[in-house]
Amino acid sequence: MKWLYDFSYLTRTIHEGLSERFEPGTVVILEMLLVGLTFMLLFAVLGLVLVYAERKVSAVIQQRLGPMRVGKWGTAQTLADVIKLLLKEPLINKDADRFLFNLAPFVIMIAAFMAIAALPFAKGLHAIDFDIGILYVAAVSSLGVIGILLAGWSSNNKYSLIGAMRSGAQIISYELSVALSLLTIVVLTGSLQLSVIVESQADGWWIFKGHIPAMIAFLIFLIASTAETNRGPFDLAEAESELTAGFHTEYSGLKFAFFFLAEFANMFIVAGIGATVFLGGWMPFHIGTWEGFNAVMDFIPPIVWFFGKVGFIIFLMMWFRWTFPRLRIDQLLTLEWKYLLPINLMNIVLMAFLSLMGWHF
Amino acid sequence: MATSAIIFYTIAGIMIIFSLLAVTSRRILRAAVYLLFALAGTAALYFMLDYQFLAAVQLIVYAGGIVVLIIFSILLTTHINEKLEKPAWGKVFITATLVLGGLMLTLFVLTNHEFVLGTEPTAEATVSVIGERLLGYQAGGYVLPFEVISILLLAAMIGAIVIAKRNSTKS
Numbered sequence: 001m002k003w004l005y006d007f008s009y010l011t012r013t014i015h016e017g018l019s020e021r022f023e024p025g026t027v028v029i030l031e032m033l034l035v036g037l038t039f040m041l042l043f044a045v046l047g048l049v050l051v052y053a054e055r056k057v058s059a060v061i062q063q064r065l066g067p068m069r070v071g072k073w074g075t076a077q078t079l080a081d082v083i084k085l086l087l088k089e090p091l092i093n094k095d096a097d098r099f100l101f102n103l104a105p106f107v108i109m110i111a112a113f114m115a116i117a118a119l120p121f122a123k124g125l126h127a128i129d130f131d132i133g134i135l136y137v138a139a140v141s142s143l144g145v146i147g148i149l150l151a152g153w154s155s156n157n158k159y160s161l162i163g164a165m166r167s168g169a170q171i172i173s174y175e176l177s178v179a180l181s182l183l184t185i186v187v188l189t190g191s192l193q194l195s196v197i198v199e200s201q202a203d204g205w206w207i208f209k210g211h212i213p214a215m216i217a218f219l220i221f222l223i224a225s226t227a228e229t230n231r232g233p234f235d236l237a238e239a240e241s242e243l244t245a246g247f248h249t250e251y252s253g254l255k256f257a258f259f260f261l262a263e264f265a266n267m268f269i270v271a272g273i274g275a276t277v278f279l280g281g282w283m284p285f286h287i288g289t290w291e292g293f294n295a296v297m298d299f300i301p302p303i304v305w306f307f308g309k310v311g312f313i314i315f316l317m318m319w320f321r322w323t324f325p326r327l328r329i330d331q332l333l334t335l336e337w338k339y340l341l342p343i344n345l346m347n348i349v350l351m352a353f354l355s356l357m358g359w360h361f
Numbered sequence: 362m363a364t365s366a367i368i369f370y371t372i373a374g375i376m377i378i379f380s381l382l383a384v385t386s387r388r389i390l391r392a393a394v395y396l397l398f399a400l401a402g403t404a405a406l407y408f409m410l411d412y413q414f415l416a417a418v419q420l421i422v423y424a425g426g427i428v429v430l431i432i433f434s435i436l437l438t439t440h441i442n443e444k445l446e447k448p449a450w451g452k453v454f455i456t457a458t459l460v461l462g463g464l465m466l467t468l469f470v471l472t473n474h475e476f477v478l479g480t481e482p483t484a485e486a487t488v489s490v491i492g493e494r495l496l497g498y499q500a501g502g503y504v505l506p507f508e509v510i511s512i513l514l515l516a517a518m519i520g521a522i523v524i525a526k527r528n529s530t531k532s
Contacts, residue, residue: 025364097441100390131487132413139417142425146397149432153390156441165436172429192488 004301008124035127039116043265050264051078054318061322088253093156096250100154105251105258107147112265114140119272120194122282122303133194134186137273138179141228144266145171148230151259152247163238163246166329167230173336174234177224178270180344184217185210185277187351188360198281205280209361213351218278220344222316225270227332229263232321236329267314275309282306368409376402387445390435397428412486 003010014034018027052067052075059066067074092101117127118137130136145168152164185206189197200206207214227234238246248259275281282302286294327335354360376399383395400423407416484490498504 028364095442097388097390100394103394130413132417135417135421135488136413139420139425142421142429143401145429146394146424146432149429149436150390150394153432153436153441161436165433168429168433168436190489 004303006123007121007303011124035117036113039113039127042116043112043261046268047261047264048078048082050267050314051081051260053314054264057315057318058322061319082257085253085257088256090253090255091250093250095156097154097156100150101250102255104147104151104154105255105262107150108144108262109147109258109265111140111144111147112262112269114143115269116265116272118194119269120198120276120281121306122301125303126195129193129195132192133197134179134182134192134273134277137269138175138182141266141269142171142175144262147262148247151251155247155250157250159243159245160247160249163243163249166236166243167238167247169329170230170234170236170332171228173333174224174227177220177336177340177344178228180341180348181217181221181224182273182277184213184344184348184351187348187355188214194276194281197277198283201280201283203286204361205278205283205285207278210351210354211360213347213354214278216343216347217351218274220340220347221274221278222313222320224336224340225274226317226320227336229266229270229317231263231267231317233324233326234332235321236326236332267317268310271310271313271317272306274313275306279309279313280305281309365409369406372402372405372409376406387447389439389443389445390432393428393431393435396431397424400424400428414486414488414491 015027015031018030022030055077056066056074058064067077070076070080092098115137118130118133120126120129148167148171149164152160152162152167155161185197186192188206188210189200191197191200201209203209207218210217230238238248243249248256251259282305284294284297284300284302284305286297379395379398379402383392383399386392386395400419404416404419404424407413407419494501495503495507
C-alpha cells in the first residue's frame with residue numbers, strides 16, 4: 001500500500017523495468033507513450049464521469065431525477081451517449097473550409113493535453129514539473145481559443161462565427177484575471193513551480209494562510225475560470241436561444257464529442273490548478289499542532305485529497321451554471337474590465353504589502 | 362543518430378514546411394494557422410534547449426497573443442470564400458531572388474563561422490535568476506532597460522485608449 005502514498009515507488013519500478021529491457025532512447029519514447037495513454041484514458045473517464053455528474057447535479061438543483069433508465073441510477077447513460085456519438089455521420093458544410101474545420105477540435109484537445117501534463121496529481125505523480133509551472137499552464141491554455149475561433153470561422157455559418165467571436169473576446173479578457181489571481185498566491189510562494197507551491201502548503205493551505213487577499217483572489221479565480229471555460233452563467237458563446245450552439249453548431253459525431261470532451265477537460269484543468277494553488281493540491285488538511293487530527297488526515301491518500309478538492313471546485317462551477325442567469329456580452333466585458341481587473345490589481349498590491357510585513361501565517 | 366537529433370530535425374522540418382506554406386497559401390486564415398505552427402515549433406525548440414521560460418513566453422506572446430490577434434482581424438474583415446489573388450510573376454521572381462540571396466548569405470556565414478564549444482557550465486535560466494537579473498541594479502542587472510520598456514508599453518497603452526475612446530462631444 002506504500003505506493004498509494006508516494007507514487008515515485010511505482011514510477012521508479014516502471015522506469016527500472018523498462019531500462020533493463022530496452023535502450024535509453026527507446027525507454028524515453030516508451031515512457032512518453034505510457035504517459036500519453038494514461039492521460040488519454042484519464043480524459044475519457046473524466047468525460048464519462050463529469051457529464052453524468054453535471055446531469056445529476058442539474059437534476060438535483062431543478063428538483064428532477066435526471067437520467068435514470070440506463071443502468072442503476074442511470075450510470076451507464078453517458079456510455080450509451082458516447083456510443084451514439086461515435087455512430088453519427090460526420091457532416092461537413094458545402095462551403096466550409098475542410099482543413100480548418102477538421103483541425104479545430106484537435107487544436108482544442110492538444111491545448112488541453114498540454115495543460116494537464118503540468119498538474120501534480122499526487123506525491124510523485126506529476127508528468128512534467130516545470131520550473132515555470134503556472135506560466136506554462138497559462139501559455140498553453142491560451143492556445144485553446146485558437147481552436148474555437150477556427151471552428152467558428154471555418155463552419156461558414158453566421159451563428160458559429162458570432163459564437164466564436166464572443167467566445168474569443170471572453171476568453172482573452174478573462175485569461176488576465178485568472179493569471180493575476182494566481183499571481184497573488186505566487187507572491188507568497190515565491191516560485192512558479194507547481195510542486196514547490198504544493199510543498200509550501202504542508203502547514204496550511206494558502207487560502208487560510210493568506211487570509212483576506214487570498215480569499216478575494218480565490219473568488220476572482222472561480223469567476224474568471226468559469227468564464228474562461230465558457231460555462232454558464234458565462235456561456236453566451238453558445239446561448240441556445242440566440243446562437244443555436246455557438247461555434248460548434250455545424251459539428252456532429254466524433255468531432256462534436258471532442259468539443260464536448262474539451263469543455264469538461266478544461267473544467268477539470270482549471271479546477272486542478274485552483275485546487276493546487278489555493279487549496280493545497282494533494283496536501284492533506286492539517287490544523288497547527290493537533291497531532292491526532294493531522295495523523296488521521298495523513299491516512300487519507302494524497303490522490304484522494306486531490307480529486308476531492310478538484311471535485312469540490314467542479315461542483316461549485318456546476319452550481320454556478322444551474323443557478324445564475326446568463327450575462328449579456330456588455331455585462332460580461334464590464335464585469336471583467338471595470339470590476340475584476342482593478343480589484344485584482346489592488347489585491348496583488350495588498351498581498352505584496354502583507355507579505356512584506358509578514359502578516360500572513 | 363541520437364534521439365535528440367531526430368527530435369531536432371523533425372521540429373526543424375515541420376517549421377520549414379509550415380513557414381513555406383504560410384507564405385504560399387492563398388487562403389489568408391490558413392496562412393495564419395501555418396504561421397501558428399511555425400511559431401509553436403520555435404517554442405518546441407526552446408523547450409528542447411531546456412530554456413522553458415523563453416518557450417512559455419514564445420507561446421504566450423506569439424501563439425496566444427499575436428496569432429490570436431491576426432485571426433481576430435481576419436474573422437472581422439474577410440469572408441470564407443475569399444481567396445487571395447495570385448501575385449504577378451515579376452513580384453514572385455524578385456521576392457524569390459531576395460529570399461534565396463538571404464538564405465545563401467546566412468548559410469555562407471554559418472558554414473564559415475567557427476563555433477567554439479564553451480567550457481564554462483551554462484547558466485541556469487530559472488525564473489528566480491531571470492527575475493533577479495531583470496530587477497537588479499548592481500552589475501549584471503537590467504533594471505534600467507526594463508523600466509524604459511515598461512514606460513514605452515505604458516505610452517502605447519495610453520495611445521491605444523486615446524484612439525479607441527469615443528469623442529465626448531455629442532454628435
